[in-house]
Amino acid sequence: MTSPSLTGRTGVGLIFYIMANPYLEIQGLTKRIGHRVLFEDVTFTINEREHLGLIAKNGTGKSTLLSIIAGKEGDDGGKMIFRNGIKVGYLEQTPTIDKSELANRSDEFMQRYKQYLTQMKISEDEAQRDATQLSGGQIKRIALSRVLADEPDLLILDEPTNHLDLEMIEWLENMLSRSTMAILMVTHDRYFLDRICSSIIEMDNSRIYKYNGNYSYYLEKRQERIDNMNAEIARANNLYRTELEWMRSTPCARSSKARYRIESFYELEKVAKQRIDERNVRLEMGGTYIGNKIFVATDVCKAFDSKVILRDFNYNFTRYEKMGIVGNNGTGKSTFVKMLLGIEPQDSGTIEIGETVRFGYYSQQGLSFREDQKVIDAVRDIAEYVDMGNGEKLSASQFLQHFLFPPEEQHSYIYKLSGGERRRLYLCTVLMKAPNFLILDEPTNDLDIVTLQILEDYLKSFRGCLIIVSHDRYFMDRVVDHTLVFHGQGEVQDFPGSYSQYRMWKDEKERQEKEEERNTKQKAASCNSAKNNDSARTSANRARKLTFKEKQEFAQLEKDIARLEEEKKNIEAALCGGTTSVDEITKMSKRLPVLNDELEEKEMRWLELSEFA
Numbered sequence: 001m002t003s004p005s006l007t008g009r010t011g012v013g014l015i016f017y018i019m020a021n022p023y024l025e026i027q028g029l030t031k032r033i034g035h036r037v038l039f040e041d042v043t044f045t046i047n048e049r050e051h052l053g054l055i056a057k058n059g060t061g062k063s064t065l066l067s068i069i070a071g072k073e074g075d076d077g078g079k080m081i082f083r084n085g086i087k088v089g090y091l092e093q094t095p096t097i098d099k100s101e102l103a104n105r106s107d108e109f110m111q112r113y114k115q116y117l118t119q120m121k122i123s124e125d126e127a128q129r130d131a132t133q134l135s136g137g138q139i140k141r142i143a144l145s146r147v148l149a150d151e152p153d154l155l156i157l158d159e160p161t162n163h164l165d166l167e168m169i170e171w172l173e174n175m176l177s178r179s180t181m182a183i184l185m186v187t188h189d190r191y192f193l194d195r196i197c198s199s200i201i202e203m204d205n206s207r208i209y210k211y212n213g214n215y216s217y218y219l220e221k222r223q224e225r226i227d228n229m230n231a232e233i234a235r236a237n238n239l240y241r242t243e244l245e246w247m248r249s250t251p252c253a254r255s256s257k258a259r260y261r262i263e264s265f266y267e268l269e270k271v272a273k274q275r276i277d278e279r280n281v282r283l284e285m286g287g288t289y290i291g292n293k294i295f296v297a298t299d300v301c302k303a304f305d306s307k308v309i310l311r312d313f314n315y316n317f318t319r320y321e322k323m324g325i326v327g328n329n330g331t332g333k334s335t336f337v338k339m340l341l342g343i344e345p346q347d348s349g350t351i352e353i354g355e356t357v358r359f360g361y362y363s364q365q366g367l368s369f370r371e372d373q374k375v376i377d378a379v380r381d382i383a384e385y386v387d388m389g390n391g392e393k394l395s396a397s398q399f400l401q402h403f404l405f406p407p408e409e410q411h412s413y414i415y416k417l418s419g420g421e422r423r424r425l426y427l428c429t430v431l432m433k434a435p436n437f438l439i440l441d442e443p444t445n446d447l448d449i450v451t452l453q454i455l456e457d458y459l460k461s462f463r464g465c466l467i468i469v470s471h472d473r474y475f476m477d478r479v480v481d482h483t484l485v486f487h488g489q490g491e492v493q494d495f496p497g498s499y500s501q502y503r504m505w506k507d508e509k510e511r512q513e514k515e516e517e518r519n520t521k522q523k524a525a526s527c528n529s530a531k532n533n534d535s536a537r538t539s540a541n542r543a544r545k546l547t548f549k550e551k552q553e554f555a556q557l558e559k560d561i562a563r564l565e566e567e568k569k570n571i572e573a574a575l576c577g578g579t580t581s582v583d584e585i586t587k588m589s590k591r592l593p594v595l596n597d598e599l600e601e602k603e604m605r606w607l608e609l610s611e612f613a
Contacts, residue, residue, distance in 0.1 A: 021048035023086055023154050023182045024069070029078035031064055033416075038064055040206050042078070046154065051176070051183045053193045053215065056203035057404070058420030058448045062186045063093055065203075066158050069184070089152030093159045093186075093419065093446075095143035097131050102146075109149055116145035120168060136163040137329045144172070157185040161192055162445050165328040166471050166499075188444050188452060190215055190474040290436040292319055293354035294465055295340060300349035302332070302339065303490075309335050311490030313349070322459070322466040324476045326499055327486030333469045334363075336486070337439055340467075357465075360435025364442050367426045371415040375405055375425060378414065379432065386432045403428045404451070419446040427455070436464035444472040473499050496580055505575060508589050512596060519600055526607055546612050557606045564599045568592070 022045045029042040038061035046052055056062050067073040069080065070090035082088075102110070117127055120141040126134065127142055134142070140163045147155065161169045169192065176183060177196050187193050193200075194215040202209045202222065209225065211218040294317040302309040309332030317323075325333050338344035339351060341359055369378050379396040386399045394402075400410050403424055417425065423446045430438075438459070444452055456478045459466060470476055476483070477498045485493040485502065495502045546554065571588045574580045580588070 022046065023048055023050075023083050025079075025081040026069070027079040027081070029065070029068065029080065030076045031061060031068065032076050037206075039203060042203070042208055044201050044208055044210060046182055046184055049180050049182055050199055051179075051197045052185070052199045052201060053197035053218075054184065054186045054201055054203070055218070055449060057450055058424060058446075059418045060203050062203070063158050063418070066090070066156050066184065066186060067092075070156050086154060087150070087152045088154045088156065089147040089150050090156045091143055091147050091158060091160055093162065095139060097134075097139055097142050097146075099128070099130075112151070113145055113149035116148050117142070119171065120145055135329065137165065137168075140164060141168065152181060154182045154184065155179075157183065157187070159187055159446070160185065161187055161189045161471065163329075164471060166326055166473070167328055169471055169473075188447060188449060189472055190449065288358055288434050288436040288464070289356060290319060290358075290464055291354050291356040293352075294319060294321070294357060294437065295354065296350075296352045298350045298352075300339070300351060301347045301490075302335065302344075303347060308490035310339075310346070310492065313490075313492060315494075317465065320463070320465060322462075322479060322481045323468070324480035324483045324499060325467060325469045325486065326471070326476070326483060326502075328488065331486035331488040333486050334441055337361075337363075337441055337467065337469060341439065357437050358433075358435045360430045360433060360438045362427060362430045362438070362440045362443050364445070367422060369414045369422065369425070371413070373414050374411050375414060375417070376400065376410040378425065379429065382429055382432060387434055399432060400428065420448055420451075423447050424451055437466075438462065438464060439467045439469075441469045442471070443468065444470055444475050497585060501585065505585060505589060508592060509572075509575070512592060515596060515600075519603070523603070523607070546609065550609055550612075554606070554609045557602050557609070560602050561599065561606060564595060564602065568595055568599065571595070 024046040026045070027043050030040045031038045042065065054062055054065070064073060067090075068075050070088060072090070072092075102113075105113075114124075117124075122138065122141050122145065126138055131139060140160075144160065160172065164172065169189070173192050173195055183196065185193075185197070197214055198212075200211040200213070200215060200218040202211070202218070209222075211221050213221070295315075296317070297313055297315045300310050300313040307330075325336070327333050335344055339346055340353075341361060342353075376397060379400055384396055385393045386396070387393055397407060397410055401407070405425070405428075414422070414425075427443070427447075443455070447455070452472075452475060456475060459468075459479045466479070468476065468480060477500050480498060482497060483495045483499055483502050485495055487493060495505070497505075571592060575585060575588060
C-alpha cells in the first residue's frame with residue numbers, strides 16, 4: 001500500500017517534485033522467504049537523474065529488494081517496468097570480482113576503468129590479483145570502478161561506503177552528488193545519504209513512504225507523520241470504545257441500525273488496533289567500576305617490515321575518555337587496538353593496563369555464530385541472566401528484546417538472520433558482559449539507522465572508556481571527545497575535537513599553505529620583475545627617495561610583519577599541539593584567514609617602498 005508523496009524542502013531550499021521521465025516503475029512488488037513475508041505490495045518510481053535513498057530496519061529486505069531490481073533475484077509478485085534501453089549498474093553489499101568479466105570489454109570501457117582505479121588508489125598489480133589476495137576495501141574499490149566505468153543510467157548501491165576509508169568515501173560522495181545518473185542506494189552513512197540523495201523512501205510496517213527531500217528533511221517529516229498517525233489512532237480508539245458498546249448491544253437493538261454503521265465499525269477497528277512499531281534498542285545498563293589508571297603507552301613502536309605503524313608513541317588514556325580513531329586503510333588503526341587488547345605484541349616500549357579495566361571488543365572479524373544455533377541459545381551460551389546494574393537482572397530473553405529481537409524471533413535460526421541482524425546480535429553479546437572499556441572497530445557497518453541512533457545515545461552516556469575505529473563521520477561526531485588521526489608510517493596526530501572539526505581545521509590549513517605558496521611565487525615574480533627592470537629605472541629610482549613619512553611607514557611595516565608572522569606561527573603550533581580546546585580552535589581558525597590577509601597587504605606595501613629605500 002502506497003502513501004502520498006511528502007513534498008517539501010531539501011537542505012538547500014524549497015522544491016516541488018514533478019513525477020516525470022520515470023526510469024523505473026515498481027508496482028506491488030512482493031517477496032517471501034518460506035512462510036515469512038519479507039515485504040509486500042511495494043510501489044514507487046525512480047525518475048531520471050533522481051538520487052533516491054532507501055531506509056528500513058534490518059531484516060525488512062532492503063538488500064533483497066535491490067537485488068530483485070538488479071535482476072539478480074526473483075520476486076513473488078508485482079511488476080517492474082523499466083524504460084526501454086536503460087542500462088542498470090549494481091554494486092552488491094559484499095561484491096565479488098572475477099577477472100574474466102573484463103574479457104572482450106571495449107577500449108573505451110577499459111580506459112574509464114583504469115581512470116577510476118587510479119582515482120581510487122588501486123594499482124594495476126592490485127587490480128590483477130586474485131580476490132583471495134585482496135582486502136575488503138580493495139575489492140570494494142575495484143567493484144566500484146567497474147560499475148562506474150560501465151556508465152549506467154540507473155546505479156544501484158548497497159552499502160557503498162562499507163570498507164572504504166574516509167578519503168575514498170569523501171571522493172565518492174563528491175562524485176555521486178554531481179552525477180546525472182539516477183541512483184538508488186541503501187547506506188547507514190547519514191552524511192553520505194544527506195549530501196547525495198534528493199529523495200528518501202522508507203519501508204515501514206509493509207508500507208512505503210516517499211519524502212521528496214534529503215535525509216534531514218526526511219527526519220523532520222517522518223516525525224510529523226508518526227505524530228499525526230498517533231493522534232489518528234488515539235481519536236479512533238476513543239470512538240471505537242463507543243461503537244464497541246453499541247456492537248455488543250442486543251441483536252434487536254442492532255437490527256434497527258443501518259448496515260453501513262456496522263461496516264464502518266470494522267474499518268474503525270483496523271485503525272484503532274494499529275500501532276507504530278517503534279521498538280528501540282534501549283541500552284540502559286549500569287557500568288562496572290573503573291579506576292583512574294586506564295592505560296599508559298610509553299615509547300611504543302610497531303612495524304611490519306618497512307611499514308611503520310607506531311614510532312615512539314606515548315599516551316596516557318584518562319578515565320571516561322571517548323576517543324575516535326580515523327585514518328586511511330592500512331595505516332594501522334586495527335593493529336593499534338589489538339596491541340591494547342594484548343592480541344598483537346609491540347616491538348618495543350610498554351603498554352600498562354589498569355587492574356580494574358574490563359574490555360569489551362566489537363570487531364569485524366569477531367562475528368562468528370553457529371549457523372544451526374537459535375538466537376536465544378547464542379546468548380544463553382554467555383549467560384542466562386544479565387546484570388543491568390542497581391541490582392536489576394534480566395533473563396537472556398528479556399535482554400534480547402532490548403535489541404529488537406521479540407520472543408518469536410529469538411527462536412529463529414541464525415542462518416535466517418540478515419547481515420544487520422547478525423551485527424545487532426553480536427553487539428548484544430559484547431555489551432551483556434558489562435565491560436567498562438568498550439573498543440568498537442567499525443561498529444556501524446550493516447546496522448540500520450534506528451539501531452545506530454540508539455547506540456549513539458547509549459555511548460554518549462556510557463560510564464566507562466570508549467575507543468571507536470570508524471569511517472562513519474556522523475557517528476563519530478555524535479560520540480567522541482577527540483580524535484587520533486593515523487597518517488601512516490608511524491605518524492599519529494592527537495586532535496582535540498570531532499572528525500568534522502578536524503576536517504575543517506585540515507581544510508583551512510591546506511588553504512593557508514596554498515595561499516602562502518601562491519604569495520611566495522608572486523613575491524618571487526615581483527622580485528624578478530624588479531631586477532629585470534632595475535637598469536631601466538635606476539636613474540628614476542635614484543631620483544625618487546623615500547619621504548620622511550614613508551621611511552617611518554617602512555620601519556613600522558617591518559615591525560608589523562615580524563609581529564604578524566610570530567602570531568601566525570604561534571597559532572599554527574597551537575592547532576597542531578593537541579592540547580588546545582575546541583572553542584580556542586574555532587577562534588583561531590577564524591583569526592587565521594584575517595591574519596593572512598593583513599600580512600599579505602603589509603608585505604605588498606613593503607615591497608613597493610623597498611624599491612626606493
